[in-house]
Amino acid sequence: MSVSVETRDVSITFGAGPAAVRVLPGVSFSVSPGECFGLVGESGSGKSTVLRCISMLTDIWTGDILIDGKSVRAMPLIERCRMVQMVFQDPYGSLHPRQSVRTVLNEPLAIHKLGNREERMRKAITDVGLPLSFLDRFPHQLSGGQRQRVAIARALILEPSLLLLDEPTSALDVSVQAEILNLLQRLREERGFTYIMVTHDLAVVDHMCDRFAVMLHGEITEVLPRDAIPANGATHPYARELIGASLEYENAH
Amino acid sequence: MEKPILEVDNLRIRYGGASTEAVRGVTFTLGRERLGIVGESGSGKSTVGRALLRLLPGATITADTLRFGDRELLTLSEREMLKVRGRHMSMILQDPKFSLNPIRRVGDQVAETYLRHFRCSKTEARDKALAMLEAVKIRDPKRVYQQYPHEISGGMGQRVMIAMMLLADPDLVIADEPTSALDVTVRLQVLNILDGLVRDRGIGLIMISHDLNLVRNFCDRVLIMYAGRVVETLAARDLDRAEHPYTRGLLAAQPKIGGGRAPLAVLDRQPEWLEEKA
Ligand SMILES: Nc1ncnc2c1ncn2[C@@H]1O[C@H](COP(=O)(O)OP(=O)(O)OP(=O)(O)O)[C@@H](O)[C@H]1O
Ligand SMILES: Nc1ncnc2c1ncn2[C@@H]1O[C@H](COP(=O)(O)OP(=O)(O)OP(=O)(O)O)[C@@H](O)[C@H]1O
Ligand SMILES: [Mg+2]
Ligand SMILES: [Mg+2]
Numbered sequence: 263m264s265v266s267v268e269t270r271d272v273s274i275t276f277g278a279g280p281a282a283v284r285v286l287p288g289v290s291f292s293v294s295p296g297e298c299f300g301l302v303g304e305s306g307s308g309k310s311t312v313l314r315c316i317s318m319l320t321d322i323w324t325g326d327i328l329i330d331g332k333s334v335r336a337m338p339l340i341e342r343c344r345m346v347q348m349v350f351q352d353p354y355g356s357l358h359p360r361q362s363v364r365t366v367l368n369e370p371l372a373i374h375k376l377g378n379r380e381e382r383m384r385k386a387i388t389d390v391g392l393p394l395s396f397l398d399r400f401p402h403q404l405s406g407g408q409r410q411r412v413a414i415a416r417a418l419i420l421e422p423s424l425l426l427l428d429e430p431t432s433a434l435d436v437s438v439q440a441e442i443l444n445l446l447q448r449l450r451e452e453r454g455f456t457y458i459m460v461t462h463d464l465a466v467v468d469h470m471c472d473r474f475a476v477m478l479h480g481e482i483t484e485v486l487p488r489d490a491i492p493a494n495g496a497t498h499p500y501a502r503e504l505i506g507a508s509l510e511y512e513n514a515h
Numbered sequence: 516m517e518k519p520i521l522e523v524d525n526l527r528i529r530y531g532g533a534s535t536e537a538v539r540g541v542t543f544t545l546g547r548e549r550l551g552i553v554g555e556s557g558s559g560k561s562t563v564g565r566a567l568l569r570l571l572p573g574a575t576i577t578a579d580t581l582r583f584g585d586r587e588l589l590t591l592s593e594r595e596m597l598k599v600r601g602r603h604m605s606m607i608l609q610d611p612k613f614s615l616n617p618i619r620r621v622g623d624q625v626a627e628t629y630l631r632h633f634r635c636s637k638t639e640a641r642d643k644a645l646a647m648l649e650a651v652k653i654r655d656p657k658r659v660y661q662q663y664p665h666e667i668s669g670g671m672g673q674r675v676m677i678a679m680m681l682l683a684d685p686d687l688v689i690a691d692e693p694t695s696a697l698d699v700t701v702r703l704q705v706l707n708i709l710d711g712l713v714r715d716r717g718i719g720l721i722m723i724s725h726d727l728n729l730v731r732n733f734c735d736r737v738l739i740m741y742a743g744r745v746v747e748t749l750a751a752r753d754l755d756r757a758e759h760p761y762t763r764g765l766l767a768a769q770p771k772i773g774g775g776r777a778p779l780a781v782l783d784r785q786p787e788w789l790e791e792k793a
Contacts, residue, residue: 276666281661283658302698303698304698304700304701305668305669305670305671305674305696305697305698305701306653306654306667306668306670306671309668310668310669351669351696352610352612352613352669352672403530404557405556405557405561406556406561406609406610406692407556407557407725408556408557411556428669429669429695429696432692432695432696432725433556433609433692433695433725434556434725435553435554435555435556435725435765436725436727436765436768436769437555437761437764437765437768437781437782438555438556439725439768439770439779440768440769440770440779440780440781440782441781443770443779444778444779444781447776447778462695462696462697462698462699462702463770464699464772465769465770465771465772465774466770468770468771468772468773468774469770469774469776469779491772491773492772492773503700504698504699504700507699507700507703508699508772509772511699511702511703511728511732512728512771512772
């Protein structure tokens with residue numbers, strides 16, 4: 263089942279008193295069912311924060327976030343976890359150091375009382391291109407890219423309708439990246455998953471996304487279709503600069 | 516020829532309890548240049564970097580030569596190694612937030628690097644740290660100085676690590692994916708800073724990266740690693756003329772702007788790649 267996402271005037275402030283900083287002044291965008299929506303923009307502009315709000319990792323935001331028309335705040339935790347999963351930017355921080363890969367993958371299956379656990383775990387680990395022997399490893403025994411693949415496997419194992427991907431492939435070599443992107447693309451076609459994907463690589467946006475938002479300083483400057491990338495069809499000056507720099511970065515010799 | 520900064524000959528590394536070596540006979544030299552290391556995820560790139568700093572507890576490291584300037588790294592005592600680490604040889608780690616102390620303000624941690632290596636007052640170190648955060652293009656450095664690691668973004672974490680490294684003013688920098696979380700505009704600015712160090716100060720720079728555009732445009736030479744070995748060494752500008760099938764596969768797997776939506780090419784990894792040598 264495909265789900266839509268709607269964020270309306272989402273705003274978040276960290277800290278209190280004179281030190282308070284409003285990180286998102288009011289972000290609104292909508293994502294159609296089965297769409298892959300990109301979030302790009304300045305480092306520190308609030309991309310990860312937007313994903314954290316949608317997944318309710320933080321709940322100090324104001325505004326509305328609706329998944330399939332239902333407010334994420336009103337959704338019971340267990341339902342929300344089946345609906346939304348997130349792959350974090352920082353795979354080290356998101357894996358518990360004392361849990362083996364098997365434990366990491368088994369936990370969500372146990373919580374949601376799913377059957378065929380061993381088979382599901384094997385499938386998930388194979389899907390991300392790791393050998394089955396890795397089920398018995400601990401995070402510190404994995405390379406950066408291997409940890410990221412475990413994090414992707416964990417997010418996929420519950421087959422969520424909405425996947426929030428925070429730079430899912432920036433720690434992977436391009437051949438493994440290609441395998442993961444192909445897998446994500448296939449899952450989208452077969453099961454209608456909806457993705458919101460943060461990345462700094464506009465070639466990945468062009469390959470994966472239908473539309474993307476360009477963020478600067480907590481605000482969305484512009485939402486563009488993917489066709490706007492090759493000929494730099496942005497109108498906002500920052501979005502133009504970013505796309506221009508990416509085109510140059512890719513072609514410079 | 517000028518004396519190299521680093522000479523590595525037949526470096527082998529085995530993690531404690533592992534049945535095979537993670538690094539199997541890596542050989543290269545580094546002058547005052549920008550050397551890129553590209554390779555498969557899990558091929559041993561970070562392991563090589565950490566071995567140079569001898570930051571691999573429980574692992575067995577052997578080499579015919581592992582020389583940094585006049586120092587034979589494998590024979591140094593831990594005390595001598597402490598002096599080398601940070602001050603003369605510095606590594607920007609792949610997981611910036613993980614390598615920072617989670618319960619201390621990031622700015623204080625940056626200032627501390629300076630205090631550890633140079634004699635100065637706390638205020639002076641603080642000013643240096645703030646100036647360096649600004650130099651790596653962090654917006655609002657005063658605020659970021661006061662933040663804890665979990666409060667900063669991924670790209671800010673990478674720049675904090677770079678600021679720490681810059682303050683120590685080392686002769687050799689090993690940068691493990693230093694700019695992967697930065698937007699392209701900031702990335703170019705940070706690369707310019709690193710470039711300046713090689714050009715003006717004559718340091719050696721090892722750049723571990725998955726970003727083929729980056730190594731092609733920014734490095735002088737590239738080593739390609741696969742399963743613990745160097746399978747190919749190229750001038751960076753000749754990257755597109757690589758011959759090893761792994762490297763060719765990488766180039767083919769890269770998505771390109773305007774490249775269409777067909778599934779990306781994936782590698783058909785061959786068992787013989789494990790054994791052949793560069
Ligand atoms: N818990 C927190 N407390 C205070 N400030 C925070 C907190 N979390 C995030 N911020 C601030 O919010 C801003 C946005 O951070 P965020 O991680 O969303 O950026 P980002 O766009 O994902 O950047 P990057 O591309 O570098 O990962 C940053 O200035 C950061 O310092
Ligand atoms: N502490 C450890 N114990 C056992 N094996 C380890 C340990 N650390 C790393 N490894 C293994 O050693 C190999 C090399 O890891 P390394 O981190 O050097 O890879 P890498 O080339 O940096 O990969 P990536 O691009 O994914 O970061 C990997 O297969 C990894 O699983
Ligand atoms: Mg982020
Ligand atoms: Mg690594």
